[in-house]
Amino acid sequence: MSKRFTRTEILGRLKAQIEAKQSILVVGAGNGLVARCAEQAGADLVVVYNSGYFRLNGHPSMVGNLPVGDANEIMLRLGERAVIPATKDIPVVGGAYGVDPTRDMDRLLEQISGVGFSGIINFPTVGRIDGQYRKDLEAAGLGFCREADMVRRARDKDMFTMAYVYSPEDTRMMVEAGVDVIVGHCGLTAGGDVGSLNAMPLDNAVSTLKTLFEAAKSAREDIILLSHGGPISSPEDAEYVNFHTDAVGFVAASSVERIPIEETLKSACRSFKSIKVQR
Structure with missing residues (x-):
């Protein structure tokens, strides 16, 4: 079982990768097998x-953004019982739903640390929502500022923090809250059986990320920048983004724990189905 890492230890590891010009890889794990393989x-x-729980049960990642189950409870249970016990020496970060009005956020953060997580990221996030619905959430006090406040509280507890962002305004809010890593989110990942059919072109993702990263760096120069989602679904895509933006790595979820598994599993089943029997 992996130990709980301090914020300083994690940042030291990440900065060592950056200094060595090695791309950072963050892997979403919906079960212990994915976590163990990712670490190895x-x-x-x-x-x-x-969303990892739903993804590995055959559903689209978007289910994680719908009112299906208790997002924070799923994360806590999955981390404590499945993912953290399967790891040895890698920090495990919990996707915390900071907008949840039914939980005391300080207590939730203590629970997250208590089960062995080394940090948090804002997921699910209202940053994923736009239009009138987003305006209504913000007006009801259930907006992105609650996620930024969660990050601020986590920093006060010296926890490592990451944030998904979709707009320059949300980016600056998170950087001002003290977040350690900004993840530019380009939407639902394309590819595989249930991936996005509406992903933006890769060069559009590059333009989007440049805008987000400029907002981040204008607020704090030393912020760590990563990419995720949309058309960025292969190592080649992620490398292209690294070369054309200030990204120093990639957050892989569907692109590691869903798409390759779909392809490999179907290939193995076809192979076994094709074996001959003695007549």
Whole structure:
């Protein structure tokens, strides 16, 4: 079982990768097998999302953004019982739903630390929502500022923090809250059986990320920047983004724990189905 890492230890590891010009890899793990394989393959961080639970049960990642189950409870249970016990020496980060009005946020953060997580990321996030619904959430006091406040409280507890962002305004809010890592989110990942059919072109993702990263760096120059989602679904895509933006790594969820599994599993089943029998 992996130990709980301090914020200083995690940042030291990540900065060492950056100085060595090695791309950072963060892997979403919906079960212990994915976490164990990710660690053995050299991933830098493992993240537990409620969407990982649904993803590895055959559903689209977007289910994690719908009112299906208790996002924070799923994350806590999945981390404590499945993912953290399967790891040895890698920090595990919990996807925390900071907008949840039914939980005391300080107590939730203490629970997250207590089960062995080394940090948090804001997931699910209202940053994913736009239009009138987003305006209504903000007006009801259930907006992105609650997620930024969660990050601020986590920093006060010296926890490592990451944040998904979709707009320059949300980016600056998170950087001002003291977040350690900004993850530019380009939408639902394309590819595989249940991936996005509406993902933006890769060069549009690059433009989007440049805008987000400029907002982050204008607020704090030393912020760590990563990419995720949309058309960025392969190592080649992530490398292209690294070369054309200030990204120093990639957050892989569907692109590691869903798409390759779909392809490999179907291939194995076809192979076994094709074996001959003695007549």
